[in-house]
Amino acid sequence: MISRVADHCFWLGRYLERAESTARVLGVTRNLALDAGLNPRHVWLPVIIVAGEEEPFQRRLGAGAAEDGERVQEYLTWEEDNPCSIKRSLAAARDNARSIREVVSLETWEALNALYLWAGSGRARAEWRDDRHSFYRRIRTSAQSLQGIARGTMLHDDALHFIFLGVLLERAGQTARILDVHHHAFRSLGAHDVVETALWLALLRACSGFEPFMKQLRGRVSPDAVARFLVFEPLFPRSVRFSLRAAAGRLERIRPPAEEELPGTESYARLRALALWVASRQKDFDTAGLHELLTRVVDETTEIASVMGRELLGCAPAVASQAATQ
Amino acid sequence: MPTSSSLFADYQTLPGAWDELFTDRGAPRPAFRKAIDAVGARSGAEFATCQALAERALLSQGVTFSVYADQRGTEKIFPFCLVPRMIAAEDWAFIERGLAQRVKALEHFLDDLYGEQKILRDRAVPADLVLASKNWFPQLRGVRPPGGVRIHIAGIDLVRGPDGVPRVLEDNLRTPSGVSYVLENRIISKRVLPECVDVARVRPVDVYPSRLADALRSVSPVDAFDTNAVVLTPGPYNSAYFEHSFLARTMGLELVQSADLFVEREEVFCRTTRGPRRVHVIYRRTDETFLDPEVFRPDSLLGVPGIMRAWARGNLTLANAPGNGVADDKAVYPFVPDIVRYYLAEEPILEQLPTWVCAREEDRVYVLEHLAELVVKAVDEAGGYGMLMGPQASSAQIEDFRRRVAAEPRKYIAQRRLELSTCPTWVESKGRAEARRVDLRPYVVNGRDGPWVLPGGLTRVALVEGSYVVNSSQGGGSKDTWVLAPEGT
Numbered sequence: 001m002i003s004r005v006a007d008h009c010f011w012l013g014r015y016l017e018r019a020e021s022t023a024r025v026l027g028v029t030r031n032l033a034l035d036a037g038l039n040p041r042h043v044w045l046p047v048i049i050v051a052g053e054e055e056p057f058q059r060r061l062g063a064g065a066a067e068d069g070e071r072v073q074e075y076l077t078w079e080e081d082n083p084c085s086i087k088r089s090l091a092a093a094r095d096n097a098r099s100i101r102e103v104v105s106l107e108t109w110e111a112l113n114a115l116y117l118w119a120g121s122g123r124a125r126a127e128w129r130d131d132r133h134s135f136y137r138r139i140r141t142s143a144q145s146l147q148g149i150a151r152g153t154m155l156h157d158d159a160l161h162f163i164f165l166g167v168l169l170e171r172a173g174q175t176a177r178i179l180d181v182h183h184h185a186f187r188s189l190g191a192h193d194v195v196e197t198a199l200w201l202a203l204l205r206a207c208s209g210f211e212p213f214m215k216q217l218r219g220r221v222s223p224d225a226v227a228r229f230l231v232f233e234p235l236f237p238r239s240v241r242f243s244l245r246a247a248a249g250r251l252e253r254i255r256p257p258a259e260e261e262l263p264g265t266e267s268y269a270r271l272r273a274l275a276l277w278v279a280s281r282q283k284d285f286d287t288a289g290l291h292e293l294l295t296r297v298v299d300e301t302t303e304i305a306s307v308m309g310r311e312l313l314g315c316a317p318a319v320a321s322q323a324a325t326q
Numbered sequence: 327m328p329t330s331s332s333l334f335a336d337y338q339t340l341p342g343a344w345d346e347l348f349t350d351r352g353a354p355r356p357a358f359r360k361a362i363d364a365v366g367a368r369s370g371a372e373f374a375t376c377q378a379l380a381e382r383a384l385l386s387q388g389v390t391f392s393v394y395a396d397q398r399g400t401e402k403i404f405p406f407c408l409v410p411r412m413i414a415a416e417d418w419a420f421i422e423r424g425l426a427q428r429v430k431a432l433e434h435f436l437d438d439l440y441g442e443q444k445i446l447r448d449r450a451v452p453a454d455l456v457l458a459s460k461n462w463f464p465q466l467r468g469v470r471p472p473g474g475v476r477i478h479i480a481g482i483d484l485v486r487g488p489d490g491v492p493r494v495l496e497d498n499l500r501t502p503s504g505v506s507y508v509l510e511n512r513i514i515s516k517r518v519l520p521e522c523v524d525v526a527r528v529r530p531v532d533v534y535p536s537r538l539a540d541a542l543r544s545v546s547p548v549d550a551f552d553t554n555a556v557v558l559t560p561g562p563y564n565s566a567y568f569e570h571s572f573l574a575r576t577m578g579l580e581l582v583q584s585a586d587l588f589v590e591r592e593e594v595f596c597r598t599t600r601g602p603r604r605v606h607v608i609y610r611r612t613d614e615t616f617l618d619p620e621v622f623r624p625d626s627l628l629g630v631p632g633i634m635r636a637w638a639r640g641n642l643t644l645a646n647a648p649g650n651g652v653a654d655d656k657a658v659y660p661f662v663p664d665i666v667r668y669y670l671a672e673e674p675i676l677e678q679l680p681t682w683v684c685a686r687e688e689d690r691v692y693v694l695e696h697l698a699e700l701v702v703k704a705v706d707e708a709g710g711y712g713m714l715m716g717p718q719a720s721s722a723q724i725e726d727f728r729r730r731v732a733a734e735p736r737k738y739i740a741q742r743r744l745e746l747s748t749c750p751t752w753v754e755s756k757g758r759a760e761a762r763r764v765d766l767r768p769y770v771v772n773g774r775d776g777p778w779v780l781p782g783g784l785t786r787v788a789l790v791e792g793s794y795v796v797n798s799s800q801g802g803g804s805k806d807t808w809v810l811a812p813e814g815t
Contacts, residue, residue, distance in 0.1 A: 002586050003597045098388070099562045102575030113388045158599060254599060262600050312599045314586070 001158040003314025005103055008096040009159050010305075010313060012104070013166025015093035016112075019086050020143035021174040025050065026073055027136030028206040032199065033069050044072045046181040050174075051076060051084045077128065086139055090119050104163075105153040108146065115142045158254050165250040165308075172243035173301045175207055179230050179240075180294040183287075186223065200226045212236050224287050231293070232282040240297055241282075244275035255312070267308040274300050333373050333409075333759055334366040337750055340761040344490045344747040346411055357414035357810065361526030365409065365519065370757045377408045377752050380514045389510045390568055404507055405803030409759055410515060411749045411766070411785040412526070415812035418781065421484065421492055421768065424676030426777040427666060429480050429770045432499065432653050434669035436476045440467050440649060450668040451661040455685055458736050459658065460706050461500075461651025465621060469638045471647045473545025473774055478609075478645035479538065480770040480777075481505075481784075484676075486747035494678040495744075495765065496659060499650040501611050504784040504804075505534060505769050506569035509576070511806040512782070527811040529781040534769070535576035537780075538609075541773030545643050546606045555607035556582045556596065560616075560628075570611050584612070589632030592639045607643040614648040656705040656739050657683055679744065684735040693740040694731060697724045700740040702731065715794065717743055746794055749805065751787055763788045765796050766807065781809040 025047055033043045045066040048057050057065065057075055065071045079085045083092075094116040097104050104112075118124050119139075128135045147167065154160045182203050186196055200223055204210040213221075213229050216236070233239040237246075248271045255264035274297070281293060309315040339345040339352065347358055354362040368376065384390075384403045413421075438445050439456065446453040456462065481502025483495040512531050516523050539555065546553035559570035561583050574581035586596050587605065595602040615622040618634040636642040652658065660681040666674040682689040682700070693700060697716050704712030714727040731738045748761035768783035785805040786796035796802040 001599045002580055002582055003599055004583065004586050005580070006599045095562075098567075098571075100581070101388070101568075101571035102557075102579075102581045106575075109388065110386060114386055117386065162599075264599070314597050 001162075003312060005100050006158065006162045007309070007313035007315075008100040009103065009162035010166040010308070012093050012096040012100075013163040013168075014170040015089045015096065016143050016146060017167045017170040017174070018084065019089035019093065020140050021171070021178075022051065022076055022084065022086050022089065023136045023139035023143075024208070025178065025206050026076055027133065027140070028202050030069060030073065030132065030136075031205075032202040038199075039067075040069055041067045042185060044069050046185045047072060047076065050177045050181045051082075052177075053082060053084055056082070073132075087119055090116050090139075100159075103159045105150065107153045108150045111142075111146050111149050115139075115146070161250045161254045165247055165254070168243045168247035168250065169301050169305060171238060172240050172247065173298055175230055175238055175240050175243065176294040176297040176301075178203065178206060179227060180291060180298070183223070183227060183290055196223070197221050204230075207238050209236060209238060227287055227290055228282070228285060231278070231290075232285070234279075240294075241275070241278050244271070244278055244297075244301075248272045248275045263311045264308070265311070267304060267311050270300070270304050270307060274304070331369040332366045333368050333370060334362065334750060337759055338761065340748050342488055343745045343761070343763070344486050344488050345761060346413075346486075346747055346749040346764065348750070355414075358412045358526075361410075361412060361522060361808065361810070364522040364525045373408070373752065373759075374754070374757060376518045377754070380406060380408050380518050383514055383517060384510070387510070388568065389507070404798055405789060406511060406514065407751045407762075407787055407789070407803055407805050408515070408518060409750050409752055410519075410522075410526075410806045410808045411764055411787075412808045412810060413766075415810050417492070418809045419812075420675070422779045422781075424492075424674070425480075425482055425768060425770050425779050427670065427672065427675050428482060428494065428497070428662065429477055429772055429777045431666040431669050432480075432497065432662070433475070433477055433772070435665045436499075436647075436650060436653050437470070437474070438669075439652060440469065445665070445668055448668070450664055451658070455683070455736070456652065456655075456658055458685075459652045459655040461649075461655055463649045463652075466649045471545070471637070472547040472640050472643045475545045475645075475772055475774065476647035476650055477653075477770075477772050478541060478545070478647075480772065481767045482770065484766045484768065485679075485744055488745050490747070491677060492766075493744075494662070494676050496656065497654040497662070498767075499654040500614065500646055502767070502769065503566045503569055503611075504767055505780070506572040507804050508769070508780070508782055508784050508807065509534060509572070511804060515806045515808075523808075526808055528808040529811050531780060531782040534771070534780050535573060537778055538573070538771050539577040539579065541771045541778070542607050542609055542643070542645055544773035544775065545645075547640055547643060548606050553606045554596075554604060555609065556580045556605055558582055558584070558587075558608050558610040558612055560584075560612050564611075566611065573609070573611075579609070584616075584628055584630050587630045587633070589630060589636055592632070592636050593641050594630070594633060594636045605642070607645065609645045614651070617644075617648060656681075656703055657685060657736065660739070679741045682740040684731050684738040684740065689740075690731065690735050693738075694728060696740075697728060699742070701743045702727050702738055702740045704737055705739060706737070715743065743794065746788075746796075749785070749787065751789065751805075753791075760791070762791070763794055763796065764805070782807045 029043055029047050033040060048054050048066055061071055075082055077086045082088060094112050097109055097112050101109055150160060150163060186199050200221055201210060204213050204226060207230060209230060217225055231240045234241060236242055251268050251271055255262050255268060257268060337348060339348050339350060347362055348354055384406060390403050445451055477499050479502060481498040484492045485495045486492050508531055542555050543550040543553045557570055557574040557579050559567060559581055571581055582596055588595055594605045596605050616626060616628045618631060619626045619629050620631050621634040637644050660683055663674045666672060682693050684690045684693055700716045702714040714723060746763035746765060749764045750759040751762035753760050764785050764787045766783050766785050769780045771778050785807045786802050787805055788794060788796045789803045790801045793801060
């Protein structure tokens with residue numbers, strides 16, 4: 001597959017997952033702000049931090065804006081100058097798809113294009129204004145359906161693998177960031193147990209992990225159990241461990257480890273090492289080491305994406321003397 | 327008979343123009359009676375609903391072109407009129423024969439020009455005029471492309487005057503565009519007017535991509551089975567990007583950009599996730615002067631250095647072949663009938679428009695005296711630009727062209743303004759169908775086995791009342807073109 005095309009597939013997956021993740025976080029945080037009785041700043045500031053937008057947000061809107069949930073939501077949903085806003089993420093996902101329309105299936109393209117057109121329409125604005133809950137739910141389910149449509153209509157070849165490689169790496173990073181920021185914020189609150197439990201439940205919901213968590217742990221909510229679940233649960237599709245292992249699996253299919261002459265050696269080695277490292281930390285895990293673990297996941301996924309860019313996605317010159325015989 | 331509520335109930339043909347669907351007396355042409363009755367069974371209001379549905383479908387399918395002037399990357403749909411243009415089976419058979427003949431002759435012409443130049447030595451066409459073409463590339467002389475084909479895809483524009491005879495308006499032998507709209511428009515017709523397509527017995531157009539892919543592989547430098555063919559696009563910001571990706575997708579080929587390709591040992595490779603991969607055939611939708619900075623524009627950062635060496639060595643097929651522009655030069659066009667006679671020893675099947683070539687003194691004198699009656703065209707411009715419509719022009723515009731023609735006569739030709747034929751066309755603001763002028767671009771695919779003509783083509787329509795200009799850049803739209811199957815088949 002052409003490297004530039006693979007690059008578009010990868011970023012299509014990442015932006016789609018990012019839009020979904022942002023909608024998820026905003027929806028849940030809004031819900032939490034309504035009934036947890038917390039200082040709005042403690043509720044909304046972490047959301048801005050997770051998006052990596054603290055500095056530009058405060059510069060543009062002032063330090064006090066983080067107390068205003070509406071302004072935070074506006075910024076993370078609609079802001080054209082915020083590259084992480086839902087609107088920009090969807091536009092970027094669609095731009096990548098538009099650059100490879102011959103690669104994604106017609107159904108995938110049409111569904112993504114319809115979502116993009118909707119997000120830019122007055123109907124989307126009206127729904128955001130009148131029924132916020134259903135707006136976020138629509139972004140989330142549309143993004144999820146899109147992944148399903150891609151899986152159900154495209155050849156399960158490298159193009160699909162690269163899309164899901166993007167989805168899974170983004171997801172590993174997002175889960176790690178969300179957990180890190182919230183864990184830190186909740187700890188510093190010194191809030192009442194009941195409130196803290198509500199916060200942790202909200203965090204689980206943001207990761208679609210509430211019901212899976214309850215099923216696995218039968219209702220015993222503790223900060224430690226939630227953190228463990230989101231990092232290590234091997235059966236939960238949004239845990240860091242699951243996402244990394246699945247991402248490594250996709251890369252294995254793109255570039256079978258046995259075919260050593262193919263490009264991608266370092267990408268695969270590092271991704272696999274990271275997945276194994278995370279899994280190995282489950283035993284005698286202490287939440288005191290959570291921040292260090294999550295930081296490494298975030299940094300290393302960024303690093304792996306850049307190595308992949310060099311090795312597989314056409315960000316470096318190629319020479320034919322390496323040509324595989326075809 | 328159309329009832330008063332029918333779409334065509336009060337349709338008026340345009341005096342002095344041939345109407346594609348109706349006779350002068352307002353009756354449906356016999357070959358189209360069933361189809362016209364089916365389409366016209368809708369009232370104006372019902373048709374408006376269908377038209378709106380069609381436009382929504384085009385937008386959601388992303389059948390759009392980019393608007394260059396707009397920084398935000400706005401995309402628009404190519405305006406589409408749901409009322410089809412129809413062509414009877416026997417008329418089509420004639421057009422088909424004529425197009426195949428013309429493409430064959432032009433193939434011989436190009437091969438000869440870039441080879442021995444017998445036609446110039448025999449003075450069958452004037453050498454000075456041909457070799458003065460901006461699109462004649464002497465540096466390509468002596469190169470014979472793999473498979474021997476140069477015009478893999480031709481788009482030959484046809485118009486009909488008041489006598490109903492189809493005539494060639496111009497040849498497009500470099501990168502003719504628009505075929506994706508032909509296929510997409512048909513999808514829309516089938517979706518919105520299903521029973522009409524059925525009753526009319528319309529010949530299918532969706533075979534085009536597989537015919538083109540076969541033709542491309544048939545002229546590969548290697549075995550067709552082992553051939554890696556790709557489509558080359560300038561990228562998503564090109565106005566025709568939709569079409570490039572459409573063709574790649576429907577042919578099952580990869581869509582590449584210049585930066586994906588490189589040349590080593592005079593072979594072309596593509597950067598892939600599994601390392602470099604050899605490319606044998608490139609269907610290029612980029613301008614030839616941006617193909618290879620080594621040959622055409624040393625100052626250009628675009629293109630693939632060395633790609634022309636790979637082509638000249640026979641390691642690569644480029645479709646269409648570089649250098650074809652000399653044969654679709656508007657100043658060479660008047661000689662195409664002579665070219666047909668010279669190479670094929672046949673009379674041309676298709677007529678064309680009488681043309682004055684300003685490079686010839688006698689013609690130039692006539693043109694300068696009759697500017698107000700003529701259409702003057704720059705030989706190297708397309709898209710309706712660089713053109714004087716004498717009968718509609720202001721005296722300042724006429725004087726401007728007088729100066730231009732006198733200064734650079736080789737750059738201009740002139741023709742009489744043709745009363746283009748009309749076709750009923752939906753007019754949103756009036757809620758009814760009115761006569762609007764149309765042309766037709768059929769597509770010819772040419773591989774090792776010779777030319778094949780797609781039964782259909784792009785009908786372009788001047789949506790503005792009274793306009794003669796059908797180009798999408800200037801208020802034109804398109805229609806689905808229904809070539810009907812012969813009776814009893």
